[in-house]
Amino acid sequence: MANALYRWGSAAFGHPWRVIVAWLAVVLSVGVISTVVSAGTSNTFEVPGTxxxxxxxxxxxxxxxxxxxxxxxxxxxxxxxxxxxxxxxxxxxxxxxxxxxxxxxxxxxxxxxxxxxxxxxxxxxxxxxxxxxxxxxxxxxxxxxxxxxxxxxxxxxxxxxxxxxxISTGPGLSPTEALGVVVALLILLVTFRAIVPAVLPVITSVVGVGLATALTMGATGWIDVSSTTPLLGLMVGLAVGIDYALFLVWRYRELLGEGLAGQEAAARANATAGSAVVFAGVTVMTALLALAVPGIPFLRTMGVFAALAVATAVAAAVTLLPAFLGVFGGRLLPARTSPGCRPGQTLMTRLRRGRNASAHTRARQGRWVRAVIRWPAATIVVCVVGLGVLAYPAVDLRLALPDTGSAELGSSERTAYDLISAEFGPGYNAPLLVYADILSTTDPQRVMRDLGEEIAGVPGVAEVVLATPNERGDTGVVVLIPTSGGSTEATANLARDIRDRSTRWEERWGINSAVTGQTAVQIDASARLFDALIPFGLLVVSVCLALLTVVFRSVLIPLSAAAGYLLSVGAAFGAVVAVFEWGWFADVLGVERTGPVISFLPIILMGVLFGLAMDYHIFLVSRMKEDHARGAAAREAVISGFVGVAPVVAAAALIMASVFAAFVLGEDVTVKPIALGLAVGVVVDAFVVRMTLIPAVLALVGEQAWRLPARLDGLVPHVDVEGAAVEEAMELRSWPRPGTPPAVAAQGLTVLDEDREAMFDPVDLTVERGQWLLVEGTQGVGKTSLLLTLAGRMAAFEGRLKVSGHLLPHERVAVRHRVSLAEFALVNPLEEALSVDQHIAERLGSASLGLWVRRRRVDAVRDSLNDLVHDAASATGNDTFEALAGDCLVSQLTPLQRLSLGVALAGLSDPDVIVVDAIDVVRDPDDLDTFWRVLDLLTSPHDVATGSPTGRAAAAIVLSAQPGLLAPDHVRRCELVATRRPRTGRAADRTTTTRPTASPGPVSTTR
The missing domain is CATH 3.30.70.100 (Alpha-Beta Plaits)
Structure with a gap:
């Protein structure tokens, strides 16, 4: 991914107006189409299965x-x-x-x-x-x-x-939403101290969220979309879009300050900071898409389109922003820059270092983190207790879906709601219906009359206004008025009370009944959403643990991150309840009506805050991890990492909180509590949890925070979320030499076993195209593992390794396309029950992605192989070799025939490198001599299918065998020696054992 982002960043910078015009064309086209097909949003909250x-x-x-x-x-x-x-x-x-x-x-x-x-x-x-x-x-x-x-x-x-x-309304946008963008712009101006870099993140985020909003509104022509959905997408998309673009611009300006040309700086910024942005965006999108877990359609739709807003924000940041950088170029160069980075620094070192901060600011940040970790246990206790107090109001959390009482004050529907509540009672705004299946009754009128009288006597029923069967007498309905409003707990209890009586009514009249109506649908939806909180929370925390375990390769860091996330969510819930249910600061925030909050608020709040909290955690802790990996003690790594990253993360958190806070002042009563919860959650998570609690925890546990048990270490994959592969590739661009790279280049290379221990002493390798290398070693030393590592099939190794010009392990996919494996036991063995022709057809089909292969192509490959092997056998005087028959099964082949077929199949894809394992299965000296000649002919620059020359350089060959195998003089040898020392963690500390037996020049042999 980092390489693709690097190429795109360079291309967009070089041709900026093409990218900008393309983006504008897409946004305008989608906007026009959306206007035509949009059917408007609605507030239908159906919950199937209730x-x-x-x-x-x-x-x-x-x-x-x-x-x-x-x-x-x-x-x-x-x-x-x-x-x-x-x-x-x-x-x-x-x-x-x-x-x-x-x-x-x-x-x-x-x-x-x-x-x-x-x-x-x-x-x-x-x-x-x-x-x-x-x-x-x-x-x-x-x-x-x-x-x-x-x-x-x-x-x-x-x-x-x-x-x-x-109840159905359109998205309630108002000028107050723009206030958050204005505040974000002011924060960017303070951060960058320049107008152009401050404006660019706002422009790209607005373009990205505009596209997402148009797509969302266009989708209303085919599916039901609640009015909250576009507002949620707008709110989240603006916040993350500005933050992500901020990281990219910050990185670009740093690279310019280091002396890089504009195009190279944009490409590297897109590859490094862009990789982190994509990872962060995917994290937020995953959390939003998890809103589908409760199985509620309107919530699933909300999560999908909010995730779409994040996706377009990410796309704008990594595609449109480099084009704007190309327009402004060097004008984004910081006015004052500090000395360049230390060698080997990766994204998080420089992306979040905050070099333009004054010495006074850095000293102040250092004083804060030192004070935090001076007494870490006390800091942890204060943070946990304080956040617990903030979360306390959440015990009174009550959920309900919106009704006309949530409409804007002064609107016709709100006026009607208030008049009805005042003159007739709140229950007249929330009638309940009792459905009755009366098909088996003989007197529907009497049954419905008796049922109505029974329901009228239920506590909490103000009046039964209708109790009647339909014209066919198979269905009846009772319309009742509760004494309380639809969003109250009393009405929910009334619905449950009536449902509890259904069994008695069935025994008495033989009818099946159910409570329904819009009010009951809203009650059931709220109950379903409340019941989904625990499974959803467990899912989010599990994802948090898995994600951070992969990123940091630690156990304690994910656990502290998950605990901090739960504290942030609790504080956010507490703030929402205190304002919207208890009425604290209600007048200041324009809350006209207190009571239950929107039912889907907890799940949305948990999902969105999860993604944002993980972003901040990764940005902060990865910087600390870098310094610790470079030798800093655990405590000092916390301090230096915090000082380096705090300015950008603080600016990002303030920007995001300001965008959310602007929606609190808006008119949409559904979005207001969500916005408040997100604003409080972001501030608490960034400044209290990530910048206070987590440093204290890391300082308290010390070195244990950065360790992963050996058993897990082999199972957890390595993920490059910082784009370090691109920076390493840039540093090693001219290694091992400028110009055309060798087919294989390795320095201090050793393969690690499942316990992360070195299997053999490090080796240095340089194999040119056309050269052959024989890897020798005793059983179990790791010959096959080394060959699979060179082929990009294994990633657990130490040292430098470049194959066919691609750096491993970061470019494994590219290496796999250029390196071909001959038959490997347990990896890609030839199927014993298939014939020679079947194997050739299968390999030809895989190379061409075809469903079938012409017979004449298979015959041509087999005949060419037989001709080559015949020539080899004749040249070596081996009269025991037999030609390969097309219908001969692999199980019937001799070792020489089988090995020759495996190498021929590997050469069909025209690879740069062919690796052949365990060639000592050919034990007969004459057959071995023939195999070397077969190998020489098979790897000559010719088309295997036709035998005609191609003029292309021969592929490099890497083989393995037990020590002492007879081989031609031009075959280079590399002996693997099993390590006798525990792994030190630095390949350069070990002895390199490489034993060539001939000149490393090109293979010279008669063709």
């Missing part, structure tokens, strides 16, 4: 008159009239007009049975029933209701239209 959702779907089939969405028109009469007197004619006219609106199946007049008139007869409630669910009620239908009500308003009445049909 009792309420299943019952609602059944009602839609058997009793659609009561299954659709409801709307409510509240009418307040002028001071001089009463609802039951002079206003009667006008309200009845309103009812008649409402019945003419498209999609309306029923309108309940306040004067009919079950109608509602307030006690002072000044307010009437007209209830409207649609034939579709709330998500399907069109904007034109809502406007028609409002238009009919406004006609009454013009005559002196006060009207408000609301209800379930009006």
């Amino acid at each position: 009792e309420s959702q299943s019952a609602l779907e059944a009602l839609e089939r058997t009793f659609p008159e009561v299954a659709g969405a409801t709307a409510q028109v509240v009418v307040s009469v002028p001071d001089s009239t009463m609802v039951s007197d002079g206003a009667r004619r006008d309200i009845r006219a309103l009812v008649r007009e409402l019945r003419t609106v498209e999609g309306v199946v029923q309108v309940l007049s306040p004067y009919a049975e079950g109608g509602l008139i307030s006690g002072d007869e000044r307010t009437a409630l007209v209830q409207v029933q649609f034939d579709v669910a709330a998500a399907q009620v069109s904007q034109s239908q809502k406007q028609a209701l409002q238009q009919v009500a406004s006609e009454l308003t013009s005559e002196g009445y006060t009207t408000a239209v609301g209800g379930q049909a009006f």
Whole structure:
């Protein structure tokens, strides 16, 4: 990945306007298409598999008159009239007009049975029933209701239209969201002390999030997308986009300050900082995509499109930003630079070193971290206790989905909600439906009447407004009004109480019942989301542990990171509850209504904060790890790493927190608690957990923090999250010599066993194209392991190794394409039950990616191989060799035939290097002499399939055998000697044992 980012960074810098125009074209095209196909967002919170959702779907089939969405028109009469007197004619006219609106199946007049008139007869409630669910009620239908009500308003009445049909809203963007970008820009100006580098991260993040928002809104033409989804994507995309671009610009300016040319600096910045950015972005995306774990469609959609916003932010940072760097070039050079980096420094050393910080600033940072680790145990106790206090309000966390009571204050639906609650009771905004399957009853009317009376006596029921069967008498419904609002715990308890009575009703009347309706769906969705918190939390913590174990190759560091993450999440939950449920600072933050928070807040908060916390942890601790790996004591590594990384991480955290905080001041009541939780979580995690608690923990445990048990060390893969491979490749670009590299070059090379111990003394190797190298060693010394390492199939080694111009282990994939294995036991053995022709066809098909191979191609390869082997046998006087028959099974071949076939198959892909293991299986001296001649002919520059010369340089050959094998003089030898000392960790400390037996020049042999 780092190499691809390096090439892209160089290309984008060299052709900036092409990249910029392409990005703008894509964003504008997607934006136009999105505008055309977008169907708008909605707030439908369906939870498949719940009792309420299943019952609602059944009602839609058997009793659609009561299954659709409801709307409510509240009418307040002028001071001089009463609802039951002079206003009667006008309200009845309103009812008649409402019945003419498209999609309306029923309108309940306040004067009919079950109608509602307030006690002072000044307010009437007209209830409207649609034939579709709330998500399907069109904007034109809502406007028609409002238009009919406004006609009454013009005559002196006060009207408000609301209800379930009006829950759906579009994304509530407001100018306050831009405040976070402004604050972020100010922080960037302070960080860079220049305008251009401060503006570039904002531009690229806005472009990236603009593309994600357009894609999200365009998707509403095909799928349901909640109104919170684009806002969440905008919030997260802006925050991470600015931060990621900040790291890239910082790295680019450092490289310019070191004297690199602009294009090379951009390429290296993209390869090193870009690799970390991609890794960080993938971490956040993984956490967001994990929102699919609870199995709730709207939450899964939210996670997917939020992850899309992060993906576009990453894409803009690593593709568009290098183009802008190409436009401005050297104008981004820092005004003051410090001396260059020490040799061998990788991304995190220089990316986060903060060189432009003043000496005073560095000293202040050093004083802070020294104070933190002076008494580490006390620091840990203070942090844990303090964060525990912040998290305490979370014990009162209550969840609910939004209703019209969450709408903007002053809107029609919010006014209707408040009037209904005040004049009739909060339960009239949250009716519950009891579905009853009465197909087996003989008297549906009586059963439904008795059921209604039974439900009316349940504590918490204010009124039963309807209890009736449908026309066919197979389904009944009871509409009840709770005494409490829909988002209260009392209403949730009422729903559970009614469900608990269903068994008794089944025994009494033989009916199956279920609680449903929009209010019940919201209650069930909240319960499902709450139940998913523990599995989701375990998943996130498990991913955290696995991820950091791979990155840091430690056990204690992942455990401390996971514990710190949980403390940050707890503090974020506590802040949300304190503000949105307890009412602390509610007026300051513009919180108009306290109560339960949005049901999906905990999962979203845990997912997003996980990704961000891991970013900060990696940026900080990896810098400490670098210094420790270079010999610094554990305590000093914590100090130097903190001082080097703190400025950039602090700036990134402040930027992210400011973006989130801006959404707290916005008008969308669904996003406000999420934004507050993320803002508090980021600040707590960056400044309290990562910059205070973690340094104290690392100082307390000392050297143990950087150790991984030997048993795990062999299982945990090596991951380059810093782009160190590119920097190492740049440093070793001219090694072992400038110009065309040898086929194989190794210095101080030794392979490690499963216990991470050296298998043999280090060796130095240089094998040119056309040369042959015979690796000798006793059984078990590691000959096969060395050959597999040279072929890019094993990564556990020490020393420098470059094969076909590619540095290992970082460029293993490229090496595997240029190195071909002849038959290796237990790795790629020839299948005993297949014939010679079948093996040739299989290898030809793999090389060409074809599903089948022409017969004549197989015959040509076999005939060419037989001709070469015949020539070799004739030249060596070996009359015992027999030609290979196409239908001959591998199990029937002699060792010489089998080895010759294996080398021929390896040469079909025209590799740079061919490795052949255990050639001493050929024991007969005459056959061995023939094999050397076969090898000479097979590796000459010719087309194996036709035998015609190609003019291409011959491939290098690396073979292995037991010591003492007879070989031609031009074959170079390398003897492996088993190490007799424990591994010291430095290959250069061991003796190099390389024993050539002839000149290292090109192979000279008669063709």
